[in-house]
Amino acid sequence: MIISNTQEIPGKSIIEFFGVVSGSTVRAKHIGSDIGAALKNVVGGELKGYTELLTEARGEAIRRMSRQAEEQGANAIVNVRFATSSVAQGAAELFAYGTAVRVE
């Protein structure tokens, strides 16, 4: 599966469109990393626990999107976008979407 945020896959041409595919996941913070983050929030700086959490969750959203594209018979996803929204206290939704296509 080739994933790209450009309108076309560089060096390849699109032969078939399958429509929008998307994947999302809602994650809450782990209590341990939350305590660490609370302390870090006083002195400032990077909240590493949250960075890792979001990286991992975004990977999951991309995997779900890829699986959906695969089921339709696509071999690439173009014009991928991301959206992050806070749905509840301490939880965030990570959403990835794009257009499933077949390229040569």
Add this chain to the structure above:
Amino acid sequence: MEVISLLVTPVLLFGTWLTGSLLERRHLESLRLLESGSRDVLAITIEDVPPEWTVESCELVIGNVVISQDYFKRFAAAMKGIVGGRIGVYEPLLERARREALLRMKGVAHARGYNTIINVRIETSPLARSRGDGKGTAGVEIMAFGTAIDVDYATRLQMTGTSA
């Protein structure tokens, strides 16, 4: 007892002012060091690849960072919020986070053997506060992403004139 509770806020403010500025200085130093070493990956916001570039493969690359402000600067920003205007203490924080996210994205591309990233986008999203009353921890996530491609070095050099 009352004296102690009166002292907590000034001590916390002074302490976080010290640690906050120390961490900021250290981060800026590491950014300068890493940025000087990341010149071999070219990141551009343009989407179209020049026709003379032959691209063999491409891949989505992401770099992200969650960053938070220290207590002193939040206090200073709240004070500034009363009179309004530009909140200077937040500008370096977001700038540092964006530079860090870009560097991480370039690092991912480099590790996977790509030398150019096209259509780079940077997104900023505030994370929810963990408590219902609006207090508790909160941070800002900066995410940089783009499509990593591998371009023949000599061809790219002709286009950009430099190695970065």
